[in-house]
Amino acid sequence: MRITKEYDERRNEILDTAEKLFHIKGYENCTVNDILKEIGIAKGTFYHYFRSKEEVLDAVVSRYTDIVMSKANEVLKIDSISSEEKFMRVFMAMRITSEVDGDVLNSIHKSENVLLHQKTLSSIVTAMAPILVKVIEEGIEKKVWSCRYPLQYMQIFLASSLTLIDEGIFELNADSQMKIMPALISILEKMLDVNEDFFMKLLTEYWQR
Template structure:
C-alpha cells in the first residue's frame, strides 16, 4: 500500500479543517488533540510538527477565517476606486455573513464551551479590520469629505461596538431592536466622521433595499 504524502499547506489545512469542525461541534475545551488525530488519521508527532498545542491550532482556525473576511473586505473596497463613501459602505456590507453554513458555524461558536474561541475571534477581527477601515477614513479626510482626528482609534471603537452589539451570541434582540441598533451605530459613525445627520443612513438604507 502506497503512503500518501501531502504538501505542507495541504496537510496543515486538513488539520485545521478537522480542528475547526471539532471545536464548533464539541466545544474547544472538550475537544482533545487525540480527537483531531483520529479525525485526520495522523500521528501525534505530525500534529505537533504543524502546531505546538491545541491552542495554536485554534489560533490557526481563527486566523484563517479572519483572513477570508479581510480578503472579502479588501476586494470590495478595491471595486470603489476613489470614492471613500462607497469603499466604507462596501467594507461594512462585506462583513455580513450570508452563507447558511457560516451561520451554523456561528451558532456553534456562540455555545458557552466556545467562549474563548468566540472572544479571540472578535479580538482578531477588530485588530485586523481597524487599520483597513482607518485607511479608507484617511482617504476621506484627505479629500476633505470627512473630519476625524484619530481614524484608527475611532474605527477600533466603532468595530468593537458594532461587532459586539450585533453578535447574537452576546445580545439577543428581536428584529425591531436590531434595526434600532443599526440606526444608532450608523448615527455614531456619522458623528465620528463629521457627516451630516442621516447622510450615511440614507445611503446604506438605499443599498440594503436593493439587496
Template sequence: MRITKEYGERKNEILDAAEKLFLTKGYEKCTVNDILKEVDIAKGTLYHYFKSKEDILDAIVWRYKDMVIRRTEKILKIDNISPTERLMRTFMAMQITNQIDNDIINNLHKTENALLHQKILNQIVTAMAPVLAGIIQEGIEKKIWNCRYPLQYMQVFLAASLTLTDEGIFEMDADSQMKVMTALISLLEKMLDVPEDYFAQLFMQNRGQM
C-alpha cells in the first residue's frame, strides 16, 4: 500500500536528505538524482516542493537562520531586563554549535561546502543585524550607551566576529583565539562608546554558556 505523507513531513524529509548529501558529497557534486534516490521519490514529487537544487540549498540555510531567530525572539519578549542583559543574551543565543551535530559542523567546514557555509553566515548577519540594532537603539534611548550607526556597526561586528571565530575559515591556537575575542569585545565597546572592559567582564562571566 502506498504511504501518503503530510506536506511538511515530506518537505523536511527531502531537506534532511539533501543536507546530508550536500555535507558529505559537497553541494556541487551532489545531483538532484542523488537526492531522489536518498528519499526514494520521483522527480515530479521533488519539484512539487522545490524548484531547483539551489532552492533546496536556500531552504536548508533558512532552517539554520530560523533556529537563531526563534531563540532570539524569546529574548526580545522578556520584560524587565536591561538592554545590556538583552544584548548579552542575544549574543549567547546566536551560539548554535552546541545545537548541531559535530559531524555536520565538520562537514560544513569542508572546502566543497563553502557555498552553503557562506550562505548561512550571510543569512545570519542579514537577519540578526537589525535585531541587534533594535537592542542598541533601546540602550541609546535609556542613555546606557551611544552609537551613531547601530545597524551598520552591528553588520560590521557580526561579519567580523562570525568570520574570525569560525574555525573552518581561520585556524588559530587558543592564545590567538583569545586575542581575537578580546579585540572584538574592545571593538564593540568602542562602537557603543562605553568604558573599556564594560563588556569584557560580562563576556568572561557568560563564556561558559556561549
C-alpha cells in the first residue's frame, strides 16, 4: 500500500533524515541516494521538495538560524531590562545547546562537514547582526552609548566572536577561551564608546550559566 504524506510532513522527514546522516556520515560523504534509501522514497519524490543536496543543507542551516533568531527576537520584546542586559541576552541566544542535540552540534565541526559549518556561521552572522543593531539603536536613543557604524561593527563583532571561540576553527582550551572573551568584550566597549568593564560583569554572569 502506497503511503502518502502531507507536504510539510514529508519535507521535514527528508530534513530530519538528512541532518541525521550528515551527523553520522558527514555532509561530504552523504549522498542523495543515502537519504532516499534511509527514508524509502523515490528520487522523484526527493526532487519534488529539494533541487539538490546543497539545498537540503541550506534548509538544515536555516533550522539552526531560526532557533537563534526566535530566541533573540523574544529578548527584543522585553522592555523591563537595560540596553546592556538586552545586548548580552541577544548575543547569548546563539547558544543553542539546550535546543539541539550536543552530538549534532559537535558533528558540525567534522572536516567532512566544513560546508555545513561555514554556512551555519555565515547564516547566523547575517541574521543576527540586524537584530543586535536594533539593540544598539535602542541604546543610542537612551544615550547609553554611541556607535558610528552599528551594522558594520556588529558584523565584525559577531564574525570575530563566532570564529575565535569556535572549536572547529581554533583549538583553544578553556583558559584561552576565557581570555578571548574579555578581549572581545573590550573591543565591543570601544565600538560603543562606553567605559571599560561596562559589560564585564554581565559577561561573567552569562559565561558561567
